[in-house]
Amino acid sequence: MSSTSTLTSTRAAPEPALPAARRRGRRRGGLNTPRLLWLTVPSLVWFAVFSVGPLVAMSVISTLRWKGLIYDPSYVGTDNIRHVFSDPVFHDALRNSAVQVAVVIPVMIPLAFMLGYHLSTRPRGYRLLSVLYFSPGLISISITGMIFYGVLSPNGGTNGLLNAAGLNSLAHSWLADPSTALPSLIAIDLWRGVGWTAVLFASRLAGVPGDVIEAARIDGAGRFRIMWQVAFPMVKDYVRTLTMLQFLWTLFTSAALILLLTKGGPGTSSTTLSYLVYEKAFSQSDLGYSQVVGVVLLLIGVVGMLLIRTLLRSPLEKIS
Structure with missing residues (x-):
């Protein structure tokens, strides 16, 4: 009788909970995985193409003598x-x-x-x-x-x-x-x-x-x-x-x-x-x-x- 009650109480005992700091650490570690860095790639590409790209192109063209797409540009340095x-x-x-x-x-x-x-x-x-x-x-x-x-x-x-x-x-x-x-x-x-x-x-x-x-x-x-x-x-x-x-x-x-x-x-x-x-x-x-x-x-x-x-x-x- 006593052995049966002991077995029942052993089965009913809940599993020990993970420490709160450990659970927070897992969540925090999940957010810092390298996989999530890929989420920033589209925005970085967008910024590079539509912000940095035109600025670089503007700076380069400012050093050229160029009449348009059907003409060949020539480098003039600081003459412009x-x-x-x-x-x-x-x-x-x-x-x-x-x-x-x-x-x-x-x-x-x-x-x-x-x-x-x-x-x-x-x-x-x-x-x-x-x-x-x-x-x-x-x-x-x-x-x-x-x-x-x-x-x-x-x-x-x-x-x-x-x-x-x-x-x-x-x-x-x-x-x-x-x-x-x-x-x-x-x-x-x-x-x-x-x-x-x-x-x-x-x-x-x-x-x-x-x-x-x-x-x-x-x-x-x-x-x-x-x-x-x-x-x-x-x-x-x-x-x-x-x-x-x-x-x-x-x-x-x-x-x-x-x-x-x-x-x-x-x-x-x-x-x-x-x-x-x-x-x-x-x-x-x-x-x-x-x-x-x-x-x-x-x-x-x-x-x-x-x-x-x-x-x-x-x-x-x-x-x-």
């Missing part, structure tokens, strides 16, 4: 670099790009943030306002060019309104005047970008805790002070990200609108670096010159992003 930096057209394009970025970014980001904060408070008709703000960013660049070609042409809407208001002296060819061609393009950039950037800011500001805003209001802070001294610091990382994206967007994508409206003119008054890359490569078949300008454009983009990141660092990042 000397040609670019001594070319007055490049100087004008560099100046115009600097003016464009220096106006668009400081105007667009604060204005979009204020509109976004207003939307985040959910005023009456905020859904309709969100749609209206976001709509310009949904219109294709070709349609935008057609719209503003009609608005800014000598017989277009702008001059028609000025003539109707008795301001005939202010009416002129906005896109054909060297003094107004670039400002007109900058105004179009602002029209396209402010609204949808404001909607993005509003979506981020909606995540700001309401009790923080309410506490500031109880302490006597006004709407303007709450917006800039309470809400802005809490979303500063998001502001920095959108500022960098808008900087790159303005710097690299201005060529399309210029091609549709002014083609860099009159003269070189609206030629930017991104348009100069296109013009030299596809209109003048000077790929070496074009890629030197492309390298300069890339370096300006990197330096600009680092500068924006430094200027818009959060207080915690500055302490660390």
Whole structure:
């Protein structure tokens, strides 16, 4: 009888559990197996082909005199670099790009943030306002060019309104005047970008805790002070990200609108670096010159992003 009970208790006894550290070690060791490294291969190949590859090709082509695929390239070393930096057209394009970025970014980001904060408070008709703000960013660049070609042409809407208001002296060819061609393009950039950037800011500001805003209001802070001294610091990382994206967007994508409206003119008054890359490569078949300008454009983009990141660092990042 006793032997039977002993045998039964022996069979019923559970197996000893593995130590917790040993189980964690097995899981951790499984994640570090070389087999899982193969999961990174597709992304590395993608990065090499579509990021590193074009950069290397751009650097190589910048040392060549090459008119295109059906022509044989010839190595010229640094001749293209000397040609670019001594070319007055490049100087004008560099100046115009600097003016464009220096106006668009400081105007667009604060204005979009204020509109976004207003939307985040959910005023009456905020859904309709969100749609209206976001709509310009949904219109294709070709349609935008057609719209503003009609608005800014000598017989277009702008001059028609000025003539109707008795301001005939202010009416002129906005896109054909060297003094107004670039400002007109900058105004179009602002029209396209402010609204949808404001909607993005509003979506981020909606995540700001309401009790923080309410506490500031109880302490006597006004709407303007709450917006800039309470809400802005809490979303500063998001502001920095959108500022960098808008900087790159303005710097690299201005060529399309210029091609549709002014083609860099009159003269070189609206030629930017991104348009100069296109013009030299596809209109003048000077790929070496074009890629030197492309390298300069890339370096300006990197330096600009680092500068924006430094200027818009959060207080915690500055302490660390």
